[in-house]
Amino acid sequence: MGLAENELCYDLVQEWLKNNPKASICSAEGVYEFRDIAIFQDYHGLPEFRNAVANFMGRVRGNKVTFDPDRIVMSGGATGAHETIAFCLADPGDAFLVPTPYYPGFDRDLRWRTGVQLVPVVCDSSNDFKITRQALEAAYEKAQEDNIRIKGLLITNPSNPLGTFLDRDTLRSLVSFINEKNIHLICDEIYAATVFAGQPDFISISEIIEADNAIECNRDLIHVVYSLSKDMGFPGFRVGIIYSYNDAVVSCARKMSSFGLVSSQTQHLIVSMLSDDEFVDKFIAESAKRLATRYKLFTRGLGQVGIGCLKSNAGLFLWMDLHELLKKQTFEAEMELWRVIINEVKLNVSPGSSFHCPNPGWFRVCFANMDDQTMEVALSRIRTFMLKNKEPTRPKKTLCWKNSLRLSFSSSRRIDDFMMSPGMTPHSPLAQSPLVRART
Numbered sequence: 001m002g003l004a005e006n007e008l009c010y011d012l013v014q015e016w017l018k019n020n021p022k023a024s025i026c027s028a029e030g031v032y033e034f035r036d037i038a039i040f041q042d043y044h045g046l047p048e049f050r051n052a053v054a055n056f057m058g059r060v061r062g063n064k065v066t067f068d069p070d071r072i073v074m075s076g077g078a079t080g081a082h083e084t085i086a087f088c089l090a091d092p093g094d095a096f097l098v099p100t101p102y103y104p105g106f107d108r109d110l111r112w113r114t115g116v117q118l119v120p121v122v123c124d125s126s127n128d129f130k131i132t133r134q135a136l137e138a139a140y141e142k143a144q145e146d147n148i149r150i151k152g153l154l155i156t157n158p159s160n161p162l163g164t165f166l167d168r169d170t171l172r173s174l175v176s177f178i179n180e181k182n183i184h185l186i187c188d189e190i191y192a193a194t195v196f197a198g199q200p201d202f203i204s205i206s207e208i209i210e211a212d213n214a215i216e217c218n219r220d221l222i223h224v225v226y227s228l229s230k231d232m233g234f235p236g237f238r239v240g241i242i243y244s245y246n247d248a249v250v251s252c253a254r255k256m257s258s259f260g261l262v263s264s265q266t267q268h269l270i271v272s273m274l275s276d277d278e279f280v281d282k283f284i285a286e287s288a289k290r291l292a293t294r295y296k297l298f299t300r301g302l303g304q305v306g307i308g309c310l311k312s313n314a315g316l317f318l319w320m321d322l323h324e325l326l327k328k329q330t331f332e333a334e335m336e337l338w339r340v341i342i343n344e345v346k347l348n349v350s351p352g353s354s355f356h357c358p359n360p361g362w363f364r365v366c367f368a369n370m371d372d373q374t375m376e377v378a379l380s381r382i383r384t385f386m387l388k389n390k391e392p393t394r395p396k397k398t399l400c401w402k403n404s405l406r407l408s409f410s411s412s413r414r415i416d417d418f419m420m421s422p423g424m425t426p427h428s429p430l431a432q433s434p435l436v437r438a439r440t
Contacts, residue, residue: 004230004316004369006232006287006291006316007369008291016273024268025265037264043258044254046264047069048271049270052274053270055067056280057241060231060284065211073242074239074257075240075260076260076261077227077229077235077240078190078225078229081226082188082225083109085186085253086110086114088256089151089184090114090151095116095117095143095151096116096154097143099123099129099155100129100358101161101356101357102154102156102160119139119148119150124357125359129162130170131155131173136177151184153183155186156191157187157188157205158313158314159314161350162310163313163318164313165191166203172208182218185223189204189205189225189226190225190227194230194316196313202314206224220245222244227239227241237266239266291316294367298318298367307322307386319362320363322362323362329360334353345384347382349363
């Protein structure tokens with residue numbers, strides 16, 4: 001339950017592939033196009049690929065905005081897109097503001113080779129982790145005091161790990177902030193179509209700067225990162241997209257994209273699939289329906305044993321609150337609880353400290369990468385664990401943990417240092433979430 005994958009609609013994709021065998025150059029029906037696709041292609045991407053992606057990006061955002069295919073820059077997944085945009089906008093030592101809690105992979109994607117720093121904007125549970133102007137100003141001023149040059153603000157909308165998306169007023173506030181500071185705004189919108197509870201609908205940053213007349217914006221400061229990894233459930237295809245309103249960034253990113261292209265074979269298949277409007281509409285609607293059902297079932301199961309979660313409306317995960325189970329309200333206690341969950345309950349949930357969460361006791365739980373039977377097994381294990389630790393004879397907050405359980409690293413050692421130790425690789429899906437091999 002630590003991997004944010006969307007496997008709930010693979011049957012729809014498989015059905016489409018069976019009905020459209022010519023979409024693949026490796027099928028008997030599509031082999032006649034093999035030569036044209038296998039030879040060198042334009043490094044900017046197949047024109048029909050950029051057109052299909054631009055149309056799809058507009059469709060999943062409710063056709064409220066349109067995207068220019070000439071601004072589509074492809075990359076090897078969102079990972080490559082983030083690194084490329086960091087190279088384009090910042091020099092080593094420069095920094096981006098990032099509201100907490102945030103996806104741990106950003107510490108890898110934006111920092112490892114670029115030399116860029118990430119400065120947390122502290123958002124906590126007191127207001128459901130909402131991004132405030134006060135928190136932005138505090139982080140910006142602290143960076144200035146430390147002689148760190150802030151080049152931009154990075155947000156994920158919808159949020160990973162919160163599973164929520166930003167409202168219009170918050171987005172307007174962010175645009176006003178970056179305009180005043182003359183810094184860039186990078187919007188990671190890879191969960192744009194992974195929304196299962198509307199009212200209000202998801203709002204893209206593109207809608208704010210294109211269709212919202214209430215806000216003025218220097219468009220050269222706005223950049224969108226997108227991918228098919230979450231919305232379509234294709235992380236293995238490595239289809240990442242940079243969409244920038246800045247001509248210089250588009251030009252630079254396009255030159256750099258030759259180091260991380262999407263294969264022409266993948267582009268060819270994606271063109272056929274995304275150009276099928278009937279299929280796309282059916283897929284988006286059914287995905288939202290299945291995600292909503294899974295979220296409802298899982299949160300209901302957690303609620304039956306007294307576990308609360310942040311109210312979510314998007315994403316492939318939920319933000320689970322276990323702070324009442326901590327022996328102390330510390331990150332060391334959070335890690336001790338995580339070890340109990342991983343070793344005794346045998347579930348791989350990700351502790352909030354790996355997402356730079358300022359409040360101990362929160363855990364991200366992925367619920368879309370398994371079938372219904374596996375979900376029931378997970379809920380059964382959680383119920384058993386909670387009931388065991390809610391026996392009336394037990395003192396409050398005293399858990400049935402084995403006395404032998406101890407942390408294997410000092411309390412002063414940061415969790416990301418722990419995860420960068422030998423044995424963890426850049427290929428780990430969640431680079432700074434503690435992953436261990438479950439004992440059988």
